[in-house]
Amino acid sequence: HYVPSVAAAVMDELNLKGAAIGNGLTVPSIQFAYYPELAYTYAKKALGKPVISYPVYLLQKAGWPQCHEMIEKCQNDTSTCAEAQKICEVMMMAPYTMSGMNPYDIRLKCEKEPLCYDFTNIENFMNNATVKSILGVPDEVEWSDCNNTVNAMFASDWMKNFDRQVVELLEGGVKVLIYAGDMDFICNWIGNKAWTLALDWSGKAAFNAAKVREISLPGEPEPVGEARLAENFSFFRIFGAGHLAPMDKPKVTLEMVKWFTQPEKPAAAELVMAEENPTVVFPEF
Known part of the structure; x- marks a missing residue:
């Protein structure tokens, strides 16, 4: 939710042209509902087996009403937001993390705490004496990939919905791109798709009616993704x-960003989208 907040705050002062959110948590009141489906139903289809057991799936489904109730309270009473986060983590997140799987990739085990990835190279670079000197960082200060104290400071708005800010951007003519890798659990593509379709803005009817098109990339034999595009909104x-x-997927995301940031091109323009062959083809720049 950082991107829509910052983008909406600066859009007028900076003549902002576009904002992109990758695997973001923008509308918790919608997105949290899709954790059980992603980990069980979708994983079963995509991977051949679910990440969680059926009893755990039912446990998550049963926990959603209480989680949703707390998220709704949080929207109007910030004092309840920290509690909402705790309840939803227990009801919706913990059953998955207890499986030992990576919440950022349903294909992988969580091999290294706390983020499940090995960031040793980044830590070594950031704590290098020369790097610290260039950045003006005191020698005694150590860089780490996680800081729970700082993280806790953001707890008050973790469960807030930020769809209003996205609407402000769209109605203000700013291009908005929402993209999601489909192996993510924590900010999964199904939940992101759901909130983009539920978003109330002037282009909602056109966006929801738009065909979902496969994305092709020159040199790639198979489609690399799919897209829904209308006016200045893209998923x-x-x-x-x-x-x-x-x-x-560095090549795919790079081409996506290059396409999105082309000047004077609406988000849904300059793509091959023939009706008889509904395919989005990233042009070669």
């Missing part, structure tokens, strides 16, 4: 990518 699903889509 991209990236096949085979987890939460860290640029890491998993």
Whole structure:
């Protein structure tokens, strides 16, 4: 939710042209509902087996009403937001994380706490004496990939919905791209798709009626994703990518960003989208 908040705040002052959100948590009141389906139903279809057991799936489904109730309270009473986060983590997140699987990629085990990935190279770079000197960081200060104290400071708005800010951007003529790797659990593509379809804005009817089109990339034999595009709003699903889509599918995400940032081109323009062959083809720049 950081991107829509910051983008909406600066859009007028900076003449903002576009904003992109990758595997984001924008509308918790919608997105949290899709955790059980992603981990069980979708994983069974995509991977051949679910990530969680059927009893755990039912446990998550049973926990959703209480989680949803707390999320709704949080929208009007910030003092309840921290509690909402705790309840939803227990009801909706914990059953998955207890499986030992990576919440950022349903294909992988969580091999290294706390983020399930090995960031040793980044830590070594950031704590290098020369790098610290260039950045003006005192020698005694150590960089780490997680800081729970800082993270806790954001707890008050973790469960807030930020769809209003997205509407402000769209109605203000700003291009908005929502993309999601389809192997992510924590901010999964199904939940992101759901909130983009539920978004109340002037282009809702056109966006919801738009055909979902396969994305092709020159040199790739198979489709690399699918897209729904209308006016200045785009939703991209990236096949085979987890939460860290640029890491998993660097070529695809690079071409997507290059396409999105082309000047004077609406988000749904300049693409091959023949009705008889509904395919989005990223042009070669």
